[in-house]
Amino acid sequence: MPPPDPCRICQATDLGPSFSAREMLHGTREAFDYIECRACGCVQIAKIPDDLARFYPDNYFSFRSHRGLDRNVIRRLVDPRRARFYFGARDAIGAVAEKISRPLDYMTWVRRAGLGLDARALDVGCGGGKTLLSMALGGFPAPQGVDPFIDETLNYRRGVTVHKQALEDFAVGRDGAFDFIMFHHSLEHLVDPLAALKIAQRLLSPRGRMLIAVPVAGSWAWEHYGADWINLDAPRHIHLLTGPAMAILAGGAGLSVIDARSTGGLSQFVGSERYRRDIPANDKRRDRDLFSARELADWRARVKTLNDEGRGDQTMFILARA
Numbered sequence: 001m002p003p004p005d006p007c008r009i010c011q012a013t014d015l016g017p018s019f020s021a022r023e024m025l026h027g028t029r030e031a032f033d034y035i036e037c038r039a040c041g042c043v044q045i046a047k048i049p050d051d052l053a054r055f056y057p058d059n060y061f062s063f064r065s066h067r068g069l070d071r072n073v074i075r076r077l078v079d080p081r082r083a084r085f086y087f088g089a090r091d092a093i094g095a096v097a098e099k100i101s102r103p104l105d106y107m108t109w110v111r112r113a114g115l116g117l118d119a120r121a122l123d124v125g126c127g128g129g130k131t132l133l134s135m136a137l138g139g140f141p142a143p144q145g146v147d148p149f150i151d152e153t154l155n156y157r158r159g160v161t162v163h164k165q166a167l168e169d170f171a172v173g174r175d176g177a178f179d180f181i182m183f184h185h186s187l188e189h190l191v192d193p194l195a196a197l198k199i200a201q202r203l204l205s206p207r208g209r210m211l212i213a214v215p216v217a218g219s220w221a222w223e224h225y226g227a228d229w230i231n232l233d234a235p236r237h238i239h240l241l242t243g244p245a246m247a248i249l250a251g252g253a254g255l256s257v258i259d260a261r262s263t264g265g266l267s268q269f270v271g272s273e274r275y276r277r278d279i280p281a282n283d284k285r286r287d288r289d290l291f292s293a294r295e296l297a298d299w300r301a302r303v304k305t306l307n308d309e310g311r312g313d314q315t316m317f318i319l320a321r322a
């Protein structure tokens with residue numbers, strides 16, 4: 001018998017037994033083998049399918065364009081005031097809007113990264129570019145996105161461009177051009193995450209920061225639900241990282257992790273419970289049709305506890321040049 005392939009993240013050969021996980025986002029229930037590295041904890045698909053595009057149908061939710069948001073007049077008037085207020089300026093209207101509206105998550109991220117409203121942002125694997133449009137509405141200068149899988153390059157009125165390109169092609173001639181590079185639930189989809197981080201590192205300005213939001217193995221939901229964990233998302237999620245696995249990847253790309261926060265949500269419970277009951281994600285029943293009010297209340301409380309303990313099923317890492 002040939003020796004097993006080493007872990008694709010840390011090269012250790014100490015891998016756990018493989019287990020089977022099913023495609024449940026679209027409910028095809030096709031099975032894929034995964035394996036957990038005992039050294040770095042990364043859970044990875046055992047064999048990378050050669051026809052990955054097949055698992056991203058045209059109606060994949062990330063690929064919509066967001067023309068409505070692009071034309072939203074209220075947001076165009078209010079968001080810059082909210083953003084200025086959030087980053088420390090006096091603005092009475094901004095203060096009220098910030099108080100009564102849903103939070104603009106990107107402001108939290110940018111502040112956590114130690115950057116301000118002048119940060120030049122790039123979102124890698126951004127689909128239709130919704131986050132970038134929101135940032136442009138708030139006043140960030142010409143946020144850019146790159147995603148090879150969208151139908152065509154998107155040029156929004158608000159100055160956002162989402163390039164239909166591979167990251168390596170987009171990167172040509174853009175060394176140091178960005179202060180804030182984001183991978184929002186895109187790194188786990190990549191066959192070679194280290195190669196992507198190396199390219200992104202070159203695009204980062206000297207003061208730049210990288211934000212990487214990914215589902216993480218080693219979390220409570222992974223340990224509890226295993227193959228039914230919603231964020232395993234077979235076979236689209238190639239690598240489910242851990243803190244140590246992220247540190248290894250970052251180091252290999254000339255970067256270091258300077259902050260990590262647990263950001264799991266309710267889906268780690270309701271989504272995983274659905275999969276455990278053989279209910280795919282596209283089933284139309286609502287949570288309250290499937291779960292008791294008491295279960296839902298209990299899970300909501302535990303989302304917060306898990307994040308406080310650093311055991312939620314997603315982590316937001318902030319990286320800087322090493």
Ligand SMILES: [Zn+2]
Pocket residue numbers: 007008009010011012037038039040041042
């Ligand atoms: Zn490993």
